[in-house]
Structure formats: C-alpha cells, structure tokens
Amino acid sequence: MNLLNRAMAFGAFLLFLSCNGQTAKQKAYEDHDKAIYSKDGWIRDPYIFLDEDGHYYLTGTTPAPKDPKEGEEPYNTGLDKSNEEIYGTPSIVGGKLRVWRSQDLMDWEYLGEPFTLDKGYWAKKFPKKFEESSPDKWKIWAPELYHVNGKWIYVHTTPGPVQGGANLVITADNEMSGPFNFPMGDDMKFKHDPSLFKDDDGTWYLLWGNTKIAPIKPGFQGLAAEPIRIDPSDRVIGHEGATVRKIGDKYVHFGTAWSTDEMRKGSYNLYYCTADKVTGPYGPRQFVGRFLGHGTPFQDKEGRWWCTAFYNGNVPPVSREGIQNRNLGETAQTINEQGTTIVPLEVKVLEDGEIYIRAKDPDYANPGPDEVQQFH
Known part of the structure; x- marks a missing residue:
C-alpha cells in the first residue's frame, strides 16, 4: 500500500472512531445512565x-x-x-x-x-x-x-x-x-x-x-x-464547593469532601442535605456520588439532572475495573480523566416531600470502602 492509500485508510479509521465515539456519547446522553466525557482540556x-x-x-x-x-x-x-x-x-x-x-x-x-x-x-x-x-x-x-x-x-x-x-x-x-x-x-x-x-x-x-x-x-x-x-444536622457538609438548588419544595445544599475526612485521601465526593428554608435548619448529610466533588448539578434542556466531574487526584486516573469495591484511602484517587465529565443524576421528590439524589452510573453511584460516613 502506498503512502497516499495509507493516509486515506488511517483517515477513514479516525473518522470511524470519531463517528462511533460520537454515537456512543449520543446514546449515553439519550439513555441518561452513564458518565460522558464531554470536553477535553485541563480544568x-x-x-x-x-x-x-x-x-x-x-x-x-x-x-x-x-x-x-x-x-x-x-x-x-x-x-x-x-x-x-x-x-x-x-x-x-x-x-x-x-x-x-x-x-x-x-x-x-x-x-x-x-x-x-x-x-x-x-x-x-x-x-x-x-x-x-x-x-x-x-x-x-x-x-x-x-x-x-x-x-x-x-x-x-x-x-x-x-x-x-x-x-x-x-x-x-x-x-x-x-x-x-x-x-x-x-x-x-x-x-x-x-x-x-x-x-x-x-x-x-x-x-x-x-x-x-x-x-x-x-x-x-x-x-x-x-x-x-448552614450545616447538615449531623456533621459539616464538607470543605469546599458548596452550592444550593431548589428542588420540589426543598432547598438542597450541596458540598464537597474527601471520603476519608482527611485532606487528599480517598475519593473526592459530593454530598447534600435538605431544608424547608434556604437558611435551614438542614437535615443529615446524604450521598450524591463518588468522584463528583465540586461538581455542578444542572438540568439539561429536557429537564434531566447531571453533575460535572473532573480529575482530582495525586496519581493519574485509576482503572474503573473493580472500582466499586476498591479502597482508595491511601491517597487522592479518581477515575475521572483530565477534562470535563458529566454524570447523570437520579433526582426524585418522594411522597413525603423529601428529595432523593444519586449518581446513576454504577461507578459513581455508591460510597467506596474508604467512606467513613455510614449512610442510611
């Protein structure tokens, strides 16, 4: 194969990857069930x-x-x-x-x-x-x-x-x-x-x-x-990245902390608590998602909820394989690649008016073994 044909074949291969990658992203967006790598670049x-x-x-x-x-x-x-x-x-x-x-x-x-x-x-x-x-x-x-x-x-x-x-x-x-x-x-x-x-x-x-x-x-x-x-009733919300959203009739206070309660050890997580007034009092701290620390909860044009996520670790991103059961407490670790990732959230107003929020992607959805707080 001459150089021109090689170049054309390689270009076609890149186009194939690009189109299939975009198709996979579009499917993940439509299904609203998996994290999507939205944009590259240090952020x-x-x-x-x-x-x-x-x-x-x-x-x-x-x-x-x-x-x-x-x-x-x-x-x-x-x-x-x-x-x-x-x-x-x-x-x-x-x-x-x-x-x-x-x-x-x-x-x-x-x-x-x-x-x-x-x-x-x-x-x-x-x-x-x-x-x-x-x-x-x-x-x-x-x-x-x-x-x-x-x-x-x-x-x-x-x-x-x-x-x-x-x-x-x-x-x-x-x-x-x-x-x-x-x-x-x-x-x-x-x-x-x-x-x-x-x-x-x-x-x-x-x-x-x-x-x-x-x-x-x-x-x-x-x-x-x-x-x-304004703090949760049982502990502080975290150490940075606080924000508030109104969902249903509740004020939802989001905050960020490391899973171990020690700086730069474990996973960088997002938590929330709710109140009837923006100034509180707020209920107990609850779990939104692993690796979602200092993320933005936002709604898309269809009204579905997402949260931004990004790389924050002391080592390069770790493999997702077995991540749900892996203890990351030794140092700051994440599965997020450098860039902007968006992770789908399940957001529900329960029968009693309380709010349930949780990441839908299984690799973000649950606390890891290094999580010090026990959630009910």
Whole structure:
C-alpha cells in the first residue's frame, strides 16, 4: 500500500472512531445512565450554566491560554506553593476566566477570556499590588457565571495578589467582556468558593466557605444581613464547593469532601442535605456520588439532572475495573480523566416531600470502602 492509500485508510479509521465515539456519547446522553466525557482540556471545578439562548456555558479553574505546562504536566495537581513543594511542579492555574459554549454538551465553542484579574475590583483598589506581582502568579479559582436580566455575572475567588480577593463582576448588557462593575465591593473579600442562589421571592443569596450564607441587597449592592452558617444536622457538609438548588419544595445544599475526612485521601465526593428554608435548619448529610466533588448539578434542556466531574487526584486516573469495591484511602484517587465529565443524576421528590439524589452510573453511584460516613 502506498503512502497516499495509507493516509486515506488511517483517515477513514479516525473518522470511524470519531463517528462511533460520537454515537456512543449520543446514546449515553439519550439513555441518561452513564458518565460522558464531554470536553477535553485541563480544568477543575467545571461549572455549566444553561442559558435562555439555548446554549450551555462552561467555565472553571483553568490554565492561561496556550500554557505549555498543560501539555507537559496533564495531571498537574498543584494549586499553591505548598502543593509545589509536595508535587514538585508549580500550579498550572491562570488568572483568566475562560468560557466555552455548546448546544449539545458535546461540541464546545471557545469564547475566549472575557474577564482577567487585572480588570477586577481589587486591581482598581490596590493597583500597586498588581504592579508588583507577576501575572503568571495570578489565579482565578472556581468561577461561576450567570446571565441575569441581560447582564453576565461572574463570581470567583483568588489567593492574590490581594489576599482573599474574591470578585462579583457584573457586565454591561449582554456583553461578556465588559465594561465591568463591582457593586459588592469589599463585601466580597475573604469569600472562598462563592456561589449565588436566587430564591422564589427574587432574593439573591451569596454562599461561601462551606458554608456561610447571606442575602444580597437589590442590585447586588452588598450583603443585606450578617451571614449565618448552614450545616447538615449531623456533621459539616464538607470543605469546599458548596452550592444550593431548589428542588420540589426543598432547598438542597450541596458540598464537597474527601471520603476519608482527611485532606487528599480517598475519593473526592459530593454530598447534600435538605431544608424547608434556604437558611435551614438542614437535615443529615446524604450521598450524591463518588468522584463528583465540586461538581455542578444542572438540568439539561429536557429537564434531566447531571453533575460535572473532573480529575482530582495525586496519581493519574485509576482503572474503573473493580472500582466499586476498591479502597482508595491511601491517597487522592479518581477515575475521572483530565477534562470535563458529566454524570447523570437520579433526582426524585418522594411522597413525603423529601428529595432523593444519586449518581446513576454504577461507578459513581455508591460510597467506596474508604467512606467513613455510614449512610442510611
């Protein structure tokens, strides 16, 4: 076979794989029963928002565009200097909020970097700190985005150059890239992993820090009351990635923790508890899914629930074979490949009004042997 024929045959083989891969993804999406590898690329804390325009918007903790470390160290685990000392590599996280959109959760269009730290509130308030800091040290952690009354809203946290300098950013009408304003001002400082929730009466709430919650003044003009803690009745919800959804008549509070209750040991899991009011009191902590820590519970266009998942481990992804019965307590381990995975959720309103939530893919559905909490 000559080189041209070989090339044509190889191209046909790649097309075959691509088409069959897409068919498998489409079937998994239609059946809503298996995890789907939705998008490649280094990301943590992937956040998906379904807008009224029919697009899904994706953001998360990401590297700077074209950062060579993304290819050199695909399982970069570092987020700060302590991780660099432990793992020998600096953090790959960058200081730009990056956004993609899709109509089907399979094919993603890159929309660029609409917001960077040097355009934020703290850069305006403390310009000297930014002038004295190298941009490759700026980091945007766990951003979320919302489209509200024609304006885009971004929330995120960052370790510097201003310590604890979280932002709530509001854009001009339908313009993702600004101009920006920052009505929350200093009220956003020291708000780790901020998340927003809108109640049925139109009141917006800010959640942060696993978990404090406070109502926001109209127009996002600062906090309207002193924050209170919301915890499950039997333990803390976790240590990061808290968010709230309203399902049926219940408020569902999600949070993230390691299965062993020890940092970076075991699997990175998602849990929940429910209440009749957003401020609680909440019931006992329940289990959503293994390897779903800091995932986004969201609904697709058909109203079905999914949760984002991503790679978070101290070693490369482990095999799924026998994973349901494998103890992972020695170190942080996951079956998730680097990139954005979406995992189907079963969400039911029970006869007594309580909410049942559980991952449907068997490899995510149950606690592992390393899980310290006993669930009933």
